[in-house]
Amino acid sequence: xxxxxxxxxxxxxxxxxxIAYELAKRGQKDIVLLEKKFLTAGSTGRCxxxxxxxWGTKLNCIMSKYSVERYEHLNEELDYEHDxxxxxxxxxxxxxxxxxxxxxxxNVKLQNSLGIPSRMITPxxxxxxxxxxxxxxxxxxxxxxxxxxxxxxxxTQAFANAAQRLGVCIEKFTTVTGIDVDNGKVIGVQTxxxxxxxxxxxxxxxxxxxxxxxxxxxDLPLYSQRHxxxxxxxxxxxxxxxxxxxxxxxxxxxxxxxxxxxxxxDDEEPKDGRITSGWTFLEEMAKNCxxxxxxxxxxxxxxxxxxxxxxxxxxxxxxxxxxxxxxFYMASGFSGHGFMFGPVTGVVMAEMILGLSPTVDASQLCxxxxxxxxxxIEPSVV
Amino acid sequence: xxxxxxxxxxxxxxxxxxxxxRRSKGPVAVVECFQSIPCNPCYxxxxxxxxxxxxxxxxxxxxxxxxxxxxxxxISHCPGLAIFVIDETYGDNQCLIKMPYExxxxxxxxxxxxATDRGGKPVCRGKVVKVVNTPxxxxxxxxxxxxxKEFSMIVRSLNINDIYDDNTYxxxxxxxxxxxxxxxxxxxxxxxxxxKRITRAGMGPCQGRTCRxxxxxxxxKLTGVKPQDQLMSTFRPPVKPVKLGFYxxxxxxxx
Ligand SMILES: Cc1cc2nc3c(=O)[nH]c(=O)nc-3n(C[C@H](O)[C@H](O)[C@H](O)COP(=O)(O)OP(=O)(O)OC[C@H]3O[C@@H](n4cnc5c(N)ncnc54)[C@H](O)[C@@H]3O)c2cc1C
Ligand code: SF4
Ligand code: SF4
Numbered sequence: 001x002x003x004x005x006x007x008x009x010x011x012x013x014x015x016x017x018x019i020a021y022e023l024a025k026r027g028q029k030d031i032v033l034l035e036k037k038f039l040t041a042g043s044t045g046r047c048x049x050x051x052x053x054x055w056g057t058k059l060n061c062i063m064s065k066y067s068v069e070r071y072e073h074l075n076e077e078l079d080y081e082h083d084x085x086x087x088x089x090x091x092x093x094x095x096x097x098x099x100x101x102x103x104x105x106x107n108v109k110l111q112n113s114l115g116i117p118s119r120m121i122t123p124x125x126x127x128x129x130x131x132x133x134x135x136x137x138x139x140x141x142x143x144x145x146x147x148x149x150x151x152x153x154x155x156t157q158a159f160a161n162a163a164q165r166l167g168v169c170i171e172k173f174t175t176v177t178g179i180d181v182d183n184g185k186v187i188g189v190q191t192x193x194x195x196x197x198x199x200x201x202x203x204x205x206x207x208x209x210x211x212x213x214x215x216x217x218x219d220l221p222l223y224s225q226r227h228x229x230x231x232x233x234x235x236x237x238x239x240x241x242x243x244x245x246x247x248x249x250x251x252x253x254x255x256x257x258x259x260x261x262x263x264x265x266d267d268e269e270p271k272d273g274r275i276t277s278g279w280t281f282l283e284e285m286a287k288n289c290x291x292x293x294x295x296x297x298x299x300x301x302x303x304x305x306x307x308x309x310x311x312x313x314x315x316x317x318x319x320x321x322x323x324x325x326x327x328f329y330m331a332s333g334f335s336g337h338g339f340m341f342g343p344v345t346g347v348v349m350a351e352m353i354l355g356l357s358p359t360v361d362a363s364q365l366c367x368x369x370x371x372x373x374x375x376x377i378e379p380s381v382v
Numbered sequence: 383x384x385x386x387x388x389x390x391x392x393x394x395x396x397x398x399x400x401x402x403x404r405r406s407k408g409p410v411a412v413v414e415c416f417q418s419i420p421c422n423p424c425y426x427x428x429x430x431x432x433x434x435x436x437x438x439x440x441x442x443x444x445x446x447x448x449x450x451x452x453x454x455x456x457i458s459h460c461p462g463l464a465i466f467v468i469d470e471t472y473g474d475n476q477c478l479i480k481m482p483y484e485x486x487x488x489x490x491x492x493x494x495x496x497a498t499d500r501g502g503k504p505v506c507r508g509k510v511v512k513v514v515n516t517p518x519x520x521x522x523x524x525x526x527x528x529x530x531k532e533f534s535m536i537v538r539s540l541n542i543n544d545i546y547d548d549n550t551y552x553x554x555x556x557x558x559x560x561x562x563x564x565x566x567x568x569x570x571x572x573x574x575x576x577x578k579r580i581t582r583a584g585m586g587p588c589q590g591r592t593c594r595x596x597x598x599x600x601x602x603k604l605t606g607v608k609p610q611d612q613l614m615s616t617f618r619p620p621v622k623p624v625k626l627g628f629y630x631x632x633x634x635x636x637x
Pocket of ligand 3: 463
């Protein structure tokens with residue numbers, strides 16, 4: 001293993017790999033990415049991999065639009081030998097209450113002003129998009145055809161392969177065990193495979209980022225909560241878009257491969273780092289799904305699993321430099337929507353680290369927002 | 383016909399097949415010697431005296447399966463290569479066949495080979511778990527071959543080339559061939575989890591019950607890391623595929 005590096009990236013999920021690629025693309029040499037297991041072993045390999053531009057704040061709309069546009073051409077851009085399987089089947093956001101309808105109307109207006117082709121829909125129009133929605137439980141909704149989902153394994157691998165071609169060294173099965181700080185500056189990273197001297201560390205450890213920060217003496221206001229998800233046997237194409245409801249607490253999509261993937265949130269889920277699977281989830285998920293999308297009752301569940309949401313105080317990511325420790329950067333606290341931001345995370349972080357002028361100004365998401373009491377409030381999060 | 387091609391008929395095989403009950407108890411010798419010839423090492427070699435005494439040297443041998451414990455001593459002593467030991471208790475739906483094998487090259491332990499029937503026709507994939515070739519065997523090595531249990535009385539030889547080739551489907555649910563799998567392993571996807579994520583093998587309806595072991599064996603072959611030392615992917619519920627509608631039922635529906 002390398003004894004020294006200009007930049008050490010910790011975490012082999014979508015964030016770490018995208019950052020590695022964007023740094024290398026901008027000419028950064030001697031980048032090492034450390035992953036304690038294999039690429040996508042963390043939340044990235046466990047997520048629903050949905051991507052939507054239907055957000056309620058300007059910055060999230062801009063960041064997701066940037067990411068969608070990059071994903072549209074990512075196979076070619078990264079010269080990927082397989083397919084990242086970006087399917088733009090749309091996101092159908094189902095409104096259950098008039099309060100939700102009002103919020104959607106505001107969102108759609110904002111989105112349209114930024115060039116995002118979303119629109120409000122009636123229950124009747126929803127049926128034209130997904131013919132088996134039980135409209136008894138919806139008063140309307142919003143739809144954007146350009147939203148969709150990807151294959152998270154291939155997407156991450158595509159960034160990893162491209163980064164490696166640009167000279168990035170990816171060390172799998174290497175666990176970071178400590179970060180050495182001297183005089184307020186990062187000087188090196190300890191791992192179970194040896195020591196790497198470096199002045200720049202990027203913490204992209206997903207559900208473990210607060211522990212990595214702790215190694216450098218930094219307290220991040222983050223916690224990790226379990227989220228569960230399940231997949232069915234593949235069937236013929238039935239459903240174009242992702243079906244999503246905040247009040248109904250559901251997201252449900254059909255992958256290009258035919259299987260349905262669905263999940264829901266639950267405040268009661270453990271926050272101790274557990275990623276086991278529970279029976280209650282299966283029952284609640286099934287009830288919800290069969291109630292809202294009755295046709296799906298005959299689908300066969302083949303597997304359920306879970307992963308961590310790395311939650312920040314305002315359910316928005318933290319990008320950039322950590323307070324007090326020079327050379328410590330982070331892209332963490334994604335709060336359940338970090339996969340879709342992969343491309344923008346890569347660019348924003350690479351530009352922050354290299355001191356370049358930003359393609360997308362994400363300074364509102366820097367750590368100092370907590371110190372200044374300027375939380376970033378996004379109305380449309382799960 | 384046995385006089386012409388040396389292959390025993392089904393009636394002959396039936397006549398010497400140990401009872402199902404005996405087979406279910408552990409290893410036992412199967413003596414496939416069907417012609418009256420002046421020969422008796424099977425009888426003289428058995429340390430347990432499990433072979434019925436050959437009063438006339440031309441008598442045909444008979445094993446007392448209650449006495450035989452399947453030790454296999456007789457296998458190498460038989461000049462006709464007519465004795466096998468089968469063990470149907472070897473493992474889950476697996477059977478161990480100990481067979482004499484006088485061809486070269488010998489297979490090695492851990493090899494996957496083509497298990498064949500008495501006539502040399504391919505039957506299934508077999509795994510060589512042991513090759514016994516000491517002076518005791520006197521140049522008639524004994525191969526321990528593991529095959530599915532249903533082939534315990536069918537497989538009687540082997541061809542050292544693996545029955546699987548690059549076009550063989552390793553994961554039928556997701557249609558991954560052995561050739562593709564080998565290519566992925568060579569590219570550096572060297573754990574079951576990585577293979578699963580990049581190819582979907584193991585994510586289909588069977589959830590890896592068929593392919594998991596095959597993939598781990600292939601990784602072992604190409605990387606040298608034994609299956610037992612490899613990282614295992616997590617087993618997730620449900621154990622068997624179940625319909626969403628079933629879980630969605632109100633409890634009252636079940637009463
Ligand atoms: C069930 C579920 C559904 C989701 N659905 C969506 C969705 O539809 N859309 C969306 O955009 N997002 C979704 N998310 C969120 C998304 O998965 C994450 O925000 C995103 O994957 C985070 O990526 P990451 O690269 O930052 O972290 P991760 O993918 O978690 O990567 C962190 C990596 O760091 C490694 N690591 C940890 N500790 C160490 C150490 N000490 N040394 C070395 N390596 C270490 C881990 O092994 C891991 O591979 C979902 C999450 C879950 C759990
Ligand atoms: S297997 Fe052993 S016990 Fe059985 S007949 Fe042969 S030598 Fe005798
Ligand atoms: S040693 Fe073999 S060939 Fe000779 S009688 Fe016994 S079984 Fe038949």
